[in-house]
Amino acid sequence: MMHNAVRGWHLTNILIVLVILLINCKQNLTYSINIGAKVVIIFRLAQYLAYFM
Numbered sequence: 001m002m003h004n005a006v007r008g009w010h011l012t013n014i015l016i017v018l019v020i021l022l023i024n025c026k027q028n029l030t031y032s033i034n035i036g037a038k039v040v041i042i043f044r045l046a047q048y049l050a051y052f053m
Helices: 002-027 029-052
Strands: none
Touching: 002 029
């Protein structure tokens, strides 16, 4: 039950981040890529933590 909730929460956040990145892409591509990479790493860590909890 908790894993499904966490997964849904991650998907919602990823969608929001993607929209923000798309908006930022038009302004500054490399900046968006750097933030995107950091966000992906943070989400990966969060997923591993959620898996082990």
